[in-house]
Amino acid sequence: MRSIEVWGIGTPRCMRVHWMLEEFNLAFKIHPIRSRTGEANTEEYRQLNPREKIPTLVHGSFVLTESAAIVTYIGDSFSVPDTFFIPKTAEEIAIVAEWNYMIMTELDATSLYIIRRHESLKHLYCPAPEAVESAKEYFSKQIDAMTSRVNIKGPYLCGDRCSSADIMMVTTLDWALKCGIGLAAQWESYMERITSRSAYKKAFDINYPDGMKV
Ligand SMILES: N[C@@H](CCC(=O)N[C@@H](CS)C(=O)NCC(=O)O)C(=O)O
Structure with missing residues (x-):
């Protein structure tokens, strides 16, 4: 092996x-x-x-x-x-990809990484308080827009089983919370549920x- x-x-x-x-x-x-x-x-x-x-x-x-x-x-x-849920059909694969691309591009790279580079790593990347504020606002706008899609298909983003989209989302929301970004109650209850998984804790x-x- x-x-x-x-x-x-x-x-x-x-x-x-x-x-x-x-x-x-x-x-x-x-x-x-x-x-x-x-x-x-x-x-x-x-x-x-x-x-x-x-x-x-x-x-x-x-x-x-x-x-x-x-x-x-x-x-x-x-x-x-x-x-665990692994998508099989073209539509299932596309929905997981939709979440994961959104998380990687809109939430991670465009928002949280900007905050990190220009806040805690500002000595390396230069201070930019306006960019940090704007990235926080952008994050909130993006995640708030998706609130209507959480807790809808089931306890997980793609239904009744955990998928890569949940792993990507929860790790990103953990990071956002550490940056002081608040989340809607629906996302908070989602986080509470998913972070109780033993694999997450390990x-x-x-x-x-x-x-x-x-
Ligand atoms: N898009 C990459 C980002 C990887 C990344 O930037 N990792 C950071 C730590 S979270 C790092 O290694 N930074 C060191 C550096 O940029 O020099 C991924 O999701 O794996």
């Missing part, structure tokens, strides 16, 4: 990978490197991820970066537990051994 290794802990993007592997009850080796510590800037790590970012998944000789791609790959590569302890920080 091909070994599974995960490089990276301590960030919401890494949490996605640990959580998905826990959902699938897979054994994996963890390389607990963290961002901005120099641990991702070694020649050994650059061979895996030339952009020197975490997380990276190594499955046998196959190397994959980008948290959303990794979560999807795990779902498509291993035996699926009864409690992954949280692995990924955030000293608690979550942003």
